[in-house]
Amino acid sequence: MMDGGAESSEDLQKVVARAVAGALDVMLKRTAPGERLTLIRTLRAQMEQVLAEAPLTGDPVEAIAMRTRLAALFDAEFTRREAAEQRPEQP
Incomplete structure (x- = not known):
């Protein structure tokens, strides 16, 4: 059974995922088509740096767990976008 904290954490992740996807859209x-892959890779690097270097606040275990989930979420979205940009155009 999940407690309220776990549910609110999952809700937050869903909100963040939608916000990231919307912002990327x-x-x-x-961005010009030829520059999109560079943009995606730059944003990925910036998010990785923020997650790695921002100071921890509150319970360190919870903060690291949240960063791990966010890192996985960002990685999945950026990987999906990179693959879409590298796919050849369909006639």
Whole structure:
């Protein structure tokens, strides 16, 4: 059984996932096709740096667990976007 903290953490992850996907959609639409892969890779590197270097607050175990989940979420989204940009155009 999950406690309220776990449920709110999952809800937060869903909100963050939607926000990241939406922000990427907007940025990619504003970026020339030949520059999108570079943008995705730059954003990935910046998010990795933030997750690795931002100071921990509160319970360190919970903070690290949250960062781990966020890192997996970001990695999945950036990987999906990179694959889409590397896919050849369909006629």
